[in-house]
Amino acid sequence: DARVTQTPRHKVTEMGQEVTMRCQPILGHNTVFWYRQTMMQGLELLAYFRNRAPLDDSGMPKDRFSAEMPDATLATLKIQPSEPRDSAVYFCASGLKGAEAFFGQGTRLTVV
Amino acid sequence: QKEVEQDPGPLSVPEGAIVSLNCTYSNSAFQYFMWYRQYSRKGPELLMYTYSSGNKEDGRFTAQVDKSSKYISLFIRDSQPSDSATYLCAMSASAMGGAGGTSYGKLTFGQGTILTVHP
Numbered sequence: 001d002a003r004v005t006q007t008p009r010h011k012v013t014e015m016g017q018e019v020t021m022r023c024q025p026i027l028g029h030n031t032v033f034w035y036r037q038t039m040m041q042g043l044e045l046l047a048y049f050r051n052r053a054p055l056d057d058s059g060m061p062k063d064r065f066s067a068e069m070p071d072a073t074l075a076t077l078k079i080q081p082s083e084p085r086d087s088a089v090y091f092c093a094s095g096l097k098g099a100e101a102f103f104g105q106g107t108r109l110t111v112v
Numbered sequence: 113q114k115e116v117e118q119d120p121g122p123l124s125v126p127e128g129a130i131v132s133l134n135c136t137y138s139n140s141a142f143q144y145f146m147w148y149r150q151y152s153r154k155g156p157e158l159l160m161y162t163y164s165s166g167n168k169e170d171g172r173f174t175a176q177v178d179k180s181s182k183y184i185s186l187f188i189r190d191s192q193p194s195d196s197a198t199y200l201c202a203m204s205a206s207a208m209g210g211a212g213g214t215s216y217g218k219l220t221f222g223q224g225t226i227l228t229v230h231p
Contacts, residue, residue, distance in 0.1 A: 042224060043224075045218060050208070091156070095208045099146065
């Protein structure tokens with residue numbers, strides 16, 4: 001059963017703490033995306049990778065967000081330090097061809 | 113103005129009704145068009161995928177793309193309570209397998225339409 005797996009599913013943290021979200025893309029997919037979803041803005045692209053190389057991270061606040069792919073089976077998104085305005089659902093998606101992207105179940109982040 | 117506009121609804125219809133969901137866009141470079149369905153507290157699930165203009169049918173779902181008008185639609189026939197969800201349109205100017213450029217498969221989403229089908 002091929003699917004994108006994200007951990008943790010839920011995270012509550014205090015302002016100023018570091019948050020790390022992880023994603024395991026579908027095996028064989030070489031393009032990985034990080035999206036953020038909020039009620040106000042909808043789904044926004046934060047960063048994406050092809051063959052583990054970052055292609056575009058212009059959607060991320062560079063001073064506090066970082067995205068990496070240590071290997072083909074793991075993508076990470078870190079926020080340091082976290083702020084209440086970072087509260088959102090963060091989705092990872094992966095794909096291989098065309099424009100079909102397959103999404104994980106998301107990490108629901110609450111920063112208090 | 114956003115690149116992709118979608119009426120957020122909410123849309124409420126009786127079971128068995130035909131549902132029409134729409135998006136308009138401004139970027140003429142878009143050539144891949146998708147509809148995602150998102151249930152509450154779940155990730156978006158790819159429902160329909162279309163390249164360029166035309167129609168595509170899959171069971172009770174029909175996707176239409178009119179590039180000349182920059183307008184896409186999703187029709188749901190014989191709607192069921194299980195269709196109650198948020199429907200998101202998404203578009204891309206390039207494919208993930210393509211060569212050149214740096215926008216491989218980058219998706220731009222509409223705001224989503226909340227649909228409720230009541231028994």
